Amino acid sequence: MSPCSKLRRLTCGDDDAGDGKMFPNWASLHQDLVELIGCRVLAGDLHDYVPFRAVCSHWSASTARPRGRGVLDPRFHPRRWMMLPEGHGLHPGHPDLRGFVRFFNLDTGAFARAHLPLLADHVVVDVVDGLLVLHRNDDTAIRLLHPFSGDVAEFLPLASLLPQMEPQPSYYSERTKRSMLMRVRASVTVTSSGAITPRKLYAYQLSSFDIGKVYIYQLDPPCADAGDGQPRLPLPVKIAECPKDKLCFILHFVECCSELLLVSYNDVSFSKLLVYRVADLVSGKIEPVTDIGDHTLFIGDRSLCVSLSPNKGSRTSGFPSMSPNSIICMHNLTDPYSEMFYRFEQYDLSTGIWTPASDGDVFRRPPPSPHRLIHHIFTSCHYDYW
Template sequence: MLPPFFLKRAPCAKIPCIGSSIKHQIQGARSWASLPEELVELIGWRVLAGDLLDHVRFRAVCTHWNYSTVRPRGRGLLDARFHPRRWMMLPEGHGLYPGHPHLGGYVRFPNLSTGVLVRVYLPLFDDHIVLDSVDGLLLLILHRDHATDIRLLHPFTGDIAELPPLSSLLPQMEPHYRNMTDFSVFLGGVCAAVTISDAGAITVMLALDAIRHVAHATAAHRDQRWTVGAPILASINSIFPGQTVYSVPLLCGEEHCTHPPD
């Protein structure tokens, strides 16, 4: 006869209930999706303070979070919180450049903090080139049929501000500039600054190294021209020693790198 302890039933192993686990997961997901709208909006602003694309991903979690947070499109230029400061347009290389037919209209942007690389479809680069980048915003010039229209583009939201053509500078320039048709002379070295007023007026200032002057214009302003300002007393390359100034000729797609003098 077996000892009494052999006759005792062994305790049953606890088998997790799969249905219960799924139920808890669903309830947890519902609790996140049902956060109060004000709280979701507050979290969205905190996420945006880190990076714009994190904010975009946050809004994509669910419909409730999408509707509870501010949509970037339409505010990309006017609200400085949506400027993609940590992103830089990749100039490519090895014979490629933004707008090259082999890139299919896509432009790549690396994040300067994380190294993440994203591709953005920007067909505007078929006939535009970049003059400068300010807080991640791209200042473009149209290079088709001698046009000189200037546009300020947010590469991730697609928001665009129209600025006067650069040719409006000519009547204000010295006589030997007034009849020029090749505006590539203006692109030898350009530095831009952008300011946005509380009323939503976007003003761009250009430092044009080739003619040693600054010029400014306001988007959608009734006076559709660039206004020549004070002269630049020193070359841009001498103001920013040790840095590389990139410029792109008006009628070709090759990128050029001009190094400051030693």
């Protein structure tokens, strides 16, 4: 895709250069062809699609406008964009940021900045498909915000879920219960009619020591009850089980290349990490994955996958501090004489070797300055840093 200024020149169909050569009149492309090209551009990234529509009025009129569809049309979801904390205590919504927030593309390494006034009185509960799940401080209203188009979808207040929580100890205050609900992981899907519903979720459960198994459950979206038509949450369905010695200490689920993976320690020594495909576990195949290609997995409260493929026009990755086919997390140590029981480390799936992911103590205090990109991504996975 050429720069916008050049594309605008190509739409004139005149001899602008004065050398007798006529440029094709791109503005005369048939509407169906422009729409087809636009769909292919949009399949790559939303930030390529916006300048594509800005080439000329014909191209703009022939393609779908993102604003107003940002939430309701999954094509416009900024899936590979993540929000970055600024560091130095400047969390998203901090007054010194004046409503601006930085975003980072996990595939290309590109940065973008968006103005989000809603963060003045909202906090970010989760991020799903690049959309921000917001909680309003005053009335616990839940909103789904597209950070680039500004589109918002409204949901019921979080307080409406409090009566549905299982009985908690009497000393749990309402504030404590709300805090527990705010640590939920969101997952949504949008139907062709524009309805936004929860998507399938997955959870694991460790059995008692005498049984020694790990169970994986699938949680389906709510469905309408045949009696009163009110939504009902179906019971979890067990989809897989495997011996506990294969999944000794589970860390997290993470999506990588459209596959759901499960990351776990291999034994109580916490010396080795294993990665399993959930689809393999469902089929009864309990074989760990040893190669995730040019990707790095970040494991925390949230987990995500970063692509380390070379940038366009370059043979090198834009992330020199990260290694492909590796996992970055707080490594659980068992040495009681060590200074810390957790270290910020990187695990190489090919060699099985742990190496420090950065200098300094990331576990007990904020990352040391100057902050590298690896720190920003890691702290984005841990809400305590926010």
